Amino acid sequence: MPANETLRDYLLTRRSVGLAFLKDPGPSADELETMLRIATRVPDHGKLAPWRLVIFAGDARAEAGEKLAAIASRRNPAVEAAALDAERRQFLPAPLTIGVISTAREHPKIPEFEQLISAGNVAFNLVHAAYAMGFAAQWVTRWFAYDDEAATTLGAGAGERFVGFVHIGTPATTIEDRPRPDIGDVVTYWQG
Structure with missing residues (x-):
């Protein structure tokens, strides 16, 4: 297989763009379908598809936020207006957020951890898909990914959990790269 220098250069320079800098327009229905196809082409031992995706678009984005604010207010009646x-x-x-849910289950041959990693790969492939389609993205988790009531409100079922939320839009700025680890600090060669 010949080297793909364009893909190599992209992978060497990929940088998340924060939610505050992701603006309209978002992907069209056809672009979104392509992104979802790319996102789900991940390692998946046993072909279990141990993940689901929940799309927050249009008015659903604000409605989801209202529900999160209601949970926060119920739990802390003294919460400040700015926090709400x-x-x-x-x-x-x-313009678009996609929640990635791990649906890992007990399996006689495939550990739940391996299924969870597959869901994480879906989230990261979704980030790559957004960039491949001319958009930018940020993969985040927030308190509501780990909170049972909030996760259920946002679409997780029993035994499921969010591995993150991928925000997608048109970048409103160019983000400077952050310092990356020195390869010598994070790589070792096994010596037996």
């Missing part, structure tokens, strides 16, 4: 407004904006301003 931040909850309301969890899926804004990006």
Whole structure:
């Protein structure tokens, strides 16, 4: 197989763009379908598809934020208005957010951890798909990925959990690269 220098260069320079800098337009229905096809082409031992995706688009983004604000307010009646407004904006301003859910289950041959990693690969492939389609993305987890009530409200079922939320939109700025680890600090060669 010949080297793909364009893909190599992309992988060497890929950088997340924060939610605040993801604006309209978002992907069309056809572009989204392509992104979803790319996202789900991941290692999946046993062909279990141990993941699901929940799409937050249009008015559903603000509605999800209202539900998160309601949970936060119920749990802490003294919560400040600014904090509630931040909850309301969890899926804004990006025109599209996709929640990636791990549906890992007990299996006689495939550990749940391996299934969870497959779901993580879906999230990262979704980031790559967004860039491949001319958009930018940010994969995040927030408190509501780990909170049972909030996760259920956002679409997780019994025994499922979010591995993250991928915000997608048109970048409103160019993000500077951050320092990356020195390869010598994170790589060792096994010596037996």
